[in-house]
Amino acid sequence: MKERTAIDTIKGYFYQFDLAIVKLLELKKDTETIVIEGIEDIDINTATEETAIQCKYHAKKEYNHSVIAKPIRLMLDHYKEVIEGAKKQINYKLYGYFESGQAKLTLPIDSTFLKKHFLTYTEKKVEYYHHIKHNLTDNELDDFISLLEININAMEYQSQVKKISTLLISQFGCKAFEAEHFFYNNALKVIKELSIEDDVKKRKISKSEFLKKIDLKRILFNEWFITYKGEAKLFTELRTQYFTALNISPFERFFIIEIPTTNYVRTELKDIIFTISKKWSKLSKREQKPFCPYIYLHNIPHKELLELKKELYSEDFIFIDGFDFDGAEFSVKSICKTANNDNSIKFKLLNKFEHINLTLNEINKTKEIYQFYCTNPFFNSSYINVKHVQIQISQLTDIKKIV
DNA sequence: GGCACTCCGTTCTTCTGCAA
DNA sequence: TTGCAGAAGAACGGAGTGCC
Structure with missing residues (x-):
């Protein structure tokens, strides 16, 4: 049981790393960048906008509002700083995979739903109201909702791995073995190294830098790839x-x-x-x-x-x-x-x-x-x-x- | 028949343990 | 410190029962 829990936790990390790889490969321009563990798990910076993605992978968990409520409250914390002029406006995206229960959430949500299911919570028997704490009006909450995209029907783990393989084959014109053992192996290493940098500026990478770094035709003894494989x-x-x-x-x-x-x-x-x-x-x-x-x-x-x-x-x-x-x-x-x-x-x-x-x-x-x-x-x-x-x-x- | 109360199963939230 | 799964406990809702 313990070992399985650990495997599931590691799978969650891999899922997040894999999503970062997918997002990098899907960037339209070579100069566009992503930041690992920036405002959220993955921040995407394109010429026109910035999007912070919070990623959740619950392989054995049914969807419930409470599971995504905390990340949404953290996004609202950022939004509060935006309306105070302390930070730049960005888009928020919550991307999650759940075993079941997706039907419980009907999109789009309104401010009443947001307040009831995501912003009101209990901790140690004390009830908190996050919107009241931040003194936010319904209009401001509506504006926040317009910047927020929730997708609880994210791709399943293996499907995402297959997607990476397809993207790499297309990018490098290689075979499936090379896509996995050279480029995916290297990509995992690059993302892992970025994620452990203390300085957020060092956790940023452009598409062209990423492609250059993973374009090495040699097999790495990469602990993350070995854990995966x-x-x-x-x-x-x-x-x-x-x-x-x-x-x-x-x-x-x-x-x-x-x-x-x-x-x-x-x-x-x-x-x-x-x-x-x-x-x-x-x-x-x-x-x-x-x-x-x-x-x-x-x-x-x-x-x-x-x-x-x-x-x-x-x-x-x-x-x-x-x-x-x-x-x-x-x-x-x-x-x-x-x-x-x-x-x-x-x-x-x-x-x-x-x-x-x-x-x-x-x-x-x-x-x-x-x-x-x-x-x-x-x-x-x-x-x-x-x-x-x-x-x-x-x-x-x-x-x-x-x- | 309608209302109030209790019981019990289900659902949901919060807490805890574990590994990285 | 974080993120996951599982445990624990709170909340909810339907069915059954009793009383007016």
């Missing part, structure tokens, strides 16, 4: 998208892995190397074009790399690193040597960052790069025809779950 499901989808094929083509695959500075465990790294080697090599005698993967370990201390190589070698796990004899320089020809059943080379280790480009330049076959990074991608491919997948990880063991 579920870690296991996310890893499964990544595996299906990038690492599942019935017949693996004999391509030259580069696995570029950043070693986290904390919680490094050598056995875990070895396990990942074994997995990549096993899955992404074919050394059978019957294989016409045998192959094995290239692996580069970013930020691994020199001494640790040496220990790792010693251990692999002592376990008869055959690999090459482009150095043919003691004192020799890195040889591209050596590292590019074809792996086969006779030499049993299970993977090719690139010791240094610069060896990646030297090797890539030498190879004429189809190449693919899979980069797993911790914070920011550290290898930028300039090869137009080379597939380059960038996936953010939180820990080394994530890689094994994906590949």
Whole structure:
């Protein structure tokens, strides 16, 4: 029960973030902006008007006037400052989803209804009259109603998610997977980061800034996206998208892995190397074009790399690193040597960052790069025809779950 | 028959607990 | 601190009963 309550609460946050994404994508001009948690949950600023939207998502709750009464009173507080000349006039919008009970509210409402159901309330057995507190006349309340739009038939959660996907596909001309894993994932991160800014000026973003920020074709390890998707499901989808094929083509695959500075465990790294080697090599005698993967370990201390190589070698796990004899320089020809059943080379280790480009330049076959990074991608491919997948990880063991 | 009172189920509002 | 769901309690309204 507790866990379900938490999930429902998180769903409420997501619903609000998703609505912000929808509103940003629906802005007509690139210069138009929205503010997260401004006057209301979402403030929309267009060339002609400003609208403050209060968003409610009650997946398991029936509509009752009291549920939306408090936000309406807060909007009236703002309106009071408007008629006093302290603030600029804006439009107010209450956008809510409820499981049932929508028929209880007949729109439009009048000032009598507003006073009775939204402005009169009880707290600790004391009755309050919000309109009397603010000394507002019926005419002023009518004016407030003319600025207020109530929609308690808001889109259901999944329908809104589908709408975002459609908008992103249309905006970026991408596929559904990219819309979700690249652009929606990035969009969630951008909105989340805006929402936690203390300064309201920093919670503002224009459509063009937003589109620029989310236009990154790489997978982020974004806690909000993982919460939305579920870690296991996310890893499964990544595996299906990038690492599942019935017949693996004999391509030259580069696995570029950043070693986290904390919680490094050598056995875990070895396990990942074994997995990549096993899955992404074919050394059978019957294989016409045998192959094995290239692996580069970013930020691994020199001494640790040496220990790792010693251990692999002592376990008869055959690999090459482009150095043919003691004192020799890195040889591209050596590292590019074809792996086969006779030499049993299970993977090719690139010791240094610069060896990646030297090797890539030498190879004429189809190449693919899979980069797993911790914070920011550290290898930028300039090869137009080379597939380059960038996936953010939180820990080394994530890689094994994906590949 | 009409009115007042009581009971009880339903509806609505407010409070509380929980998680972020 | 906020926003959600659920609990608790107040308010409402219909049915039944008794009295004038």
